[in-house]
Amino acid sequence: MFKLKALIVSLSFLVLASLTLIGCSSEEATSPGEEAEGLTIITSFSVLDDIIKNVIGDRGTVSYIIPIGEEPHEYEPVPSDYRKVSEADVFYVNGLDLEEWLEKVVSNVSDTEIVTLSDGVTPIPLVGDDEADPHAWLNPKNVITYVENLVADLVARDPGGEDIYRANAEAYIQELEELDTWIREQVAIIPEQQRVIIVSENAFKYFGEEYGFHTDGIWEINSLEEGTPQQFARLAEVIKDRNVPAVFVETTVDTRYMETVSKEAGVTIAGEVYTDAVGKEGSGAETFIKMIKHNVNVFVDGLK
Structure with missing residues (x-):
């Protein structure tokens, strides 16, 4: 685990987080007959947020936990983060141990399913360590794998949106392939x-x-x-x-x-x-x- 300190500090928020969830749930509950449209998605950091938005389009909402400028390895969640996860249909994470501490803490206050988008990427180990380097998204070819995993999960959750997800994913993968070609030309x-x-x-x-x-x-x-x-x-x-x-x-x-x-x-x-x-x-x-x-x-x- 990369940030043991973050896990220890985060555990101190659990009681407060639970109280926050209980106190706010009745406040913002959906009114009878009023059903939210599309999936409510939460992810860990801004890079995944952008990737997911390219696929989900207007069929749902996406937000992320770790603010721009903060380190994913070191970020310490606050009670409002747990609430966001608990209210979401799914919590998408990078995996490769990037959010391991966050996943463990969140799982104590929410039953929202956590889905890893890097599954299938060949991990590169850290020098002098058996742990994997988590930065797989910095290779656009790997992001194509992220998109394929994302589409499979979205379709399973929302079959009615399959055509939208697959069309958006196809267009975005085309952009990623063009980006790959451009990088090779520049290099x-x-x-x-x-x-x-x-x-x-x-x-x-x-x-x-x-x-x-x-x-x-x-x-x-x-x-x-x-x-x-x-x-x-x-x-x-x-x-x-x-x-x-x-x-x-x-x-x-x-x-x-x-x-x-x-x-x-x-x-x-x-x-x-x-x-x-x-x-x-x-x-x-x-x-x-x-x-x-x-x-x-x-x-x-x-x-x-």
């Missing part, structure tokens, strides 16, 4: 020996494996975040040994860690990339596809 601009992605959290393994990049980071995953002098020195040596022209920072990680590494290694920080959340309104990275395009443009500009 070809970068000299092969310079295809190295260095960020604070080594989150681009799935992307790197698919598109031919070596990846590294100060730490493997943010729940193990340390930022020690030894970690800085090791990564600075990697950068020097491989003649990496630039490094990058993430929107959800304090930039001071990578600033230290860049100074030690004598390279610039070429830009900011998105990993655990889409961008805020006006960022140009408000959707999954837009955030991936942003990342690729930053990589190309920094490494070519």
Whole structure:
């Protein structure tokens, strides 16, 4: 489990969460004869929210728990989060242990079914650990698997919406395949020996494996975040040994860690990339596809 501390702290909310659910259920109950249209879906973080919305369209509502800018590995739920899950028809999660602590806490206050969207993705282990890296969504080819799992579950829950779900999924998969083609064209601009992605959290393994990049980071995953002098020195040596022209920072990680590494290694920080959340309104990275395009443009500009 990545964030044991989060699980322990979250358990302290259980009584309060239960009281919140009981106190509010009668307040917002559907009036007699008034039936909500479509499925009510809750998911863990903004990337999944966008993927799901592309498939469900107008036949239901989707919301997510972890705010943009917060770390999925470290987020500590509040009572209103439990309420959202309890009122939903289904709780979609990434899996690969990303939300393991959240799933366990939520299951204590809600019987809403939890469905994993990454089933079928070949996991890449964390360096020096048997646990899987959870960032499978950073490879658009994996997101096609997410969409296929999503459609299968939506159709089972709402057979009447099958035609809508399948048509939306087909259109979105076409966009993902076009994105994959575009990425390969852009990556070809970068000299092969310079295809190295260095960020604070080594989150681009799935992307790197698919598109031919070596990846590294100060730490493997943010729940193990340390930022020690030894970690800085090791990564600075990697950068020097491989003649990496630039490094990058993430929107959800304090930039001071990578600033230290860049100074030690004598390279610039070429830009900011998105990993655990889409961008805020006006960022140009408000959707999954837009955030991936942003990342690729930053990589190309920094490494070519």
